[in-house]
Amino acid sequence: MSLISKFVFTVALLQILHSGFSSHEFVTMKQRLAANSDLDLDALFLPRDVQIEAFCGVVLLALSIFLSFGKQEFLPLSGKLKLLKQDGVLQEISINKATNAKNLAGSNPYGEITNLPSFVDIHAKRAEVRRWREEQIQSKA
Numbered sequence: 001m002s003l004i005s006k007f008v009f010t011v012a013l014l015q016i017l018h019s020g021f022s023s024h025e026f027v028t029m030k031q032r033l034a035a036n037s038d039l040d041l042d043a044l045f046l047p048r049d050v051q052i053e054a055f056c057g058v059v060l061l062a063l064s065i066f067l068s069f070g071k072q073e074f075l076p077l078s079g080k081l082k083l084l085k086q087d088g089v090l091q092e093i094s095i096n097k098a099t100n101a102k103n104l105a106g107s108n109p110y111g112e113i114t115n116l117p118s119f120v121d122i123h124a125k126r127a128e129v130r131r132w133r134e135e136q137i138q139s140k141a
Contacts, residue, residue: 005067008060015057022050 026046034041073085 002067002070005064008067009064012057012060012064015053015060019050019054019057022047022053026050 023046030041030044033039033044071085073083075081075083
């Protein structure tokens with residue numbers, strides 16, 4: 001856990017504990033009023049600031065959990081038993097350097113993205129196949 005996530009976790013924990021204590025005090029006060037008065041106690045709800053404090057505490061707790069995630073470390077299955085970190089295994093590369101050979105060969109590195117068969121003009125393709133088939137039939141004759 002980093003220092004920031006520990007701080008956010010502490011604040012969240014304090015908020016949740018304080019809102020829990022405040023809600024316990026409210027319920028205790030409501031029970032005492034029920035025994036001693038004729039007021040309609042069903043109309044008394046937990047104060048809005050206690051509800052907001054509990055909600056903010058839960059949100060901060062979730063945020064602190066996400067902030068605590070670190071980079072993965074693991075031991076390799078074969079070879080030297082050295083602890084590997086995530087940034088030591090794969091280095092970032094730029095796509096223009098990685099595909100330089102493919103670009104020189106005329107290959108499109110974005111082929112899966114730019115080749116959209118659903119956008120092919122099917123009528124033009126059928127006419128092209130029809131012409132090719134007629135040429136094949138004429139060349140055999």
